[in-house]
Amino acid sequence: MGRRSGILEFAVLGLLRESPMHGYELRKRLNTSLGVFRAFSYGSLYPCLKTLVQRGWLAEEPGDEPEDSLAAPLAGRRAKIVYRLTAEGKERFEELLSQTGPDTWEDEGFGVRFAFFGQTSRDVRMRVLEGRRSRLEERLAKMRTALARTRERLDDYTLELQRHGMESVEREVRWLNELIESERAGRDQHRGQTPPDPSDDTA
Amino acid sequence: MGRRSGILEFAVLGLLRESPMHGYELRKRLNTSLGVFRAFSYGSLYPCLKTLVQRGWLAEEPGDEPEDSLAAPLAGRRAKIVYRLTAEGKERFEELLSQTGPDTWEDEGFGVRFAFFGQTSRDVRMRVLEGRRSRLEERLAKMRTALARTRERLDDYTLELQRHGMESVEREVRWLNELIESERAGRDQHRGQTPPDPSDDTA
């Protein structure tokens, strides 16, 4: 039924890659650890989990039944449902992570990708950072030409808004440049820290 | 049928306040003059115009019939439809402009408000700017506490993401401070420029 793609799926896969969790806890982490982002609601989270299970990205596990495992073994037993990432789910996450095309949810997509950098190889990190940078530069170019075409017939406020907008984007590009530089430096020195793929037990 | 609120309605009212227009041109201006923003599609624009007419915010005017006004007077004559802002529409726009509550579409709503500053009184401008600032400061506070609670169990990348996010918000606050300062200076000097309410023919 539900098609589901969107950044919620992405964030869920990423969080579950770290460790299995049940829905309620997942939602909390979506708003704290991944805190910069929007607060997702249960109304979207639980249906999303369902469809991810249907697709085979996630598996349900019977949550730790609290104390009385012999009391009501098959009644309306709807205890915590712990979700675990399957091997296919891991592949799917990898795939989403390394996507750098323009259909990448622009800003929020980058935020999620960056938040999961700790679990990524440097190759992927470089691609994500450079992809983001080039898309921001495209955006800058568009803004500049649009501004050049319309500068005369805009009032001071609109002009100031556009100036500030462009400056923000330029700042982010500089930030990305620093990050890319430090990633590259890390590679050249190949320091002992940050192994390329920690706990990769799928291959 | 359609309920419609959202920032599209807002932007449309604002653009039509400057001068009447037909849908096609409106859409172009939504992506250039108001250029910083997202590109709205016809699929949302035309239905929006319809419901705005139904509510009485807009009035349809028969567009300038090109050349042959005697050729086919009542056939499938579907020429340009020029939309004009009614007095009620103007009130509605005023109302939306000066709303500073937290239910204000956060970022995009501010962008639209700012883009229409040229048509606003300094009072409204001050309220919008200060409202935006206080909401950003709330956001900053939340980010700081969230960071304080989780700092230890976050990896370097997540930390860097949050640091950069907070810095961006702080920069915008400083920008707002400058704008507010210059608005205040303008008032104290009450210079001849920027009359408080240009062409206010509704009251």
Next chain:
DNA sequence: GTTTTCATGTAACCCGTTACATGATTCA
């Protein structure tokens, strides 16, 4: 023993997009 928090879900809605369809006007 009652309130809070944990935990899971559903139905209705919202605001927008994509893809499609139609036709008039302008320009090469």
Next chain:
DNA sequence: TGAATCATGTAACGGGTTACATGAAAAC
């Protein structure tokens, strides 16, 4: 005359939210 662009619209979908409903466990 045929292609581009102007101009208006509709149907189906998309990815979320809000509000609601339910119930168990923990805290007071």
